[in-house]
Amino acid sequence: MTRQPLPFAQPVIDEAMIAAVSDTLRSRWVASGPQVLAFEKALSDFVGGRPVRTFTSATAAMEAGLAILGAGPGDEVITPAQSFFASANVIERVGARAVFVDVDLATRNIDWTQAHAAVTPRTKALLPVHYNAPLDAAAIADFRARHGVRVLEDAALAIGSRQGEEPVGAAGDLVSFSFHPNKNLTTIEGGALVLNSAAEAQVAERLRFHGISKLPDGNRDVLEAGGKANLSDVSARLGLAQLGQLDGWCRERARLANRYFEGLAGDELLTPERLPPRDNPGHSWNMFTVLLPLASMAMSRQQFRVALQTEGIGTGLSYEAIHLTSHYRSRGWHEGQFPVSERIGRETVTLPLFVGMTDGDVERVCESVRRLIRNRPA
Numbered sequence: 001m002t003r004q005p006l007p008f009a010q011p012v013i014d015e016a017m018i019a020a021v022s023d024t025l026r027s028r029w030v031a032s033g034p035q036v037l038a039f040e041k042a043l044s045d046f047v048g049g050r051p052v053r054t055f056t057s058a059t060a061a062m063e064a065g066l067a068i069l070g071a072g073p074g075d076e077v078i079t080p081a082q083s084f085f086a087s088a089n090v091i092e093r094v095g096a097r098a099v100f101v102d103v104d105l106a107t108r109n110i111d112w113t114q115a116h117a118a119v120t121p122r123t124k125a126l127l128p129v130h131y132n133a134p135l136d137a138a139a140i141a142d143f144r145a146r147h148g149v150r151v152l153e154d155a156a157l158a159i160g161s162r163q164g165e166e167p168v169g170a171a172g173d174l175v176s177f178s179f180h181p182n183k184n185l186t187t188i189e190g191g192a193l194v195l196n197s198a199a200e201a202q203v204a205e206r207l208r209f210h211g212i213s214k215l216p217d218g219n220r221d222v223l224e225a226g227g228k229a230n231l232s233d234v235s236a237r238l239g240l241a242q243l244g245q246l247d248g249w250c251r252e253r254a255r256l257a258n259r260y261f262e263g264l265a266g267d268e269l270l271t272p273e274r275l276p277p278r279d280n281p282g283h284s285w286n287m288f289t290v291l292l293p294l295a296s297m298a299m300s301r302q303q304f305r306v307a308l309q310t311e312g313i314g315t316g317l318s319y320e321a322i323h324l325t326s327h328y329r330s331r332g333w334h335e336g337q338f339p340v341s342e343r344i345g346r347e348t349v350t351l352p353l354f355v356g357m358t359d360g361d362v363e364r365v366c367e368s369v370r371r372l373i374r375n376r377p378a
């Protein structure tokens with residue numbers, strides 16, 4: 001029996017969304033326009049009313065966010081060593097220095113003790129990452145209050161997650177989201193920044209469009225060397241159609257994640273700390289990552305991934321330890337500094353999780369994983 005290939009991630013794009021996007025294409029207004037405004041208003045409503053501005057990616061949104069926080073040459077920004085490379089790269093791209101700290105194995109999020117200890121007179125900001133499960137809002141507020149530094153939350157993976165009763169983005173300082181197709185909501189490529197005030201939102205608008213400010217007499221001025229990262233109406237229309245379904249999708253993701261726990265928990269090779277943190281009701285489950293018991297396995301992670309691929313099961317790698325990449329090694333970071341990030345970077349693998357998967361699909365993945373970590377052929 002041939003089985004359907006299972007990608008590790010896949011967006012939902014239904015006929016209503018295709019029709020909505022077609023309408024936008026037919027309107028001939030395809031670059032930033034009314035759909036961007038409508039999407040930003042809907043996102044703002046979704047996160048409880050704070051201003052939101054969209055960008056062509058979360059990376060662009062984070063770069064603008066750091067510029068709004070005033071991070072630049074001579075500044076330090078504290079960030080976890082375990083995240084997607086973008087979290088650190090944006091810090092270096094605005095000319096500041098990424099100061100890494102480890103993550104906590106229990107939450108997979110930033111180690112707060114290390115973050116507090118890393119503050120120096122040069123610290124301009126904290127850039128913590130909602131590594132899938134939401135960050136603790138009280139810990140973020142405590143950090144701001146104690147050190148008086150501003151915070152850019154990288155919530156690229158966390159649109160739809162909740163911190164207690166509130167959606168991620170409702171509270172805090174600046175918060176960025178990604179709408180890449182692997183995320184819980186997609187605009188194909190895209191991102192957004194949640195801001196504190198209309199004044200900050202105006203700066204975000206300038207930073208994403210050449211620094212241009214419109215003067216009362218109709219002429220234009222350039223107030224800073226802005227970039228070009230405005231979202232298209234085509235993308236915004238897709239995002240708007242997706243946003244209406246996001247909460248339901250997050251519930252379905254949580255249900256599928258639960259099926260993974262049922263299928264994998266109790267395996268003596270997959271001890272609880274190898275599975276994602278489970279008891280987190282606000283989790284929107286963008287990914288289901290496991291730490292492979294490589295010391296007990298007869299194959300490497302790469303061989304394991306290839307073996308799964310041979311069975312039609314795609315996997316992802318989320319993520320390598322950033323400080324061990326060539327660029328950051330050239331900045332003086334090295335092996336042994338952040339053992340938890342390094343361990344996750346070595347052992348992690350992301351299993352398929354997307355809306356549209358069936359319980360049978362999850363069972364199939366669990367069966368393959370449990371068998372392959374013991375290196376038995378199908």
Ligand SMILES: Cc1ncc(COP(=O)(O)O)c(C=O)c1O
Binds near residue numbers: 056178
């Ligand atoms: C934690 C994290 N931050 C930032 C990004 C960058 O998002 P984008 O591709 O929208 O720039 C990603 C993308 O995967 C991510 O996982």
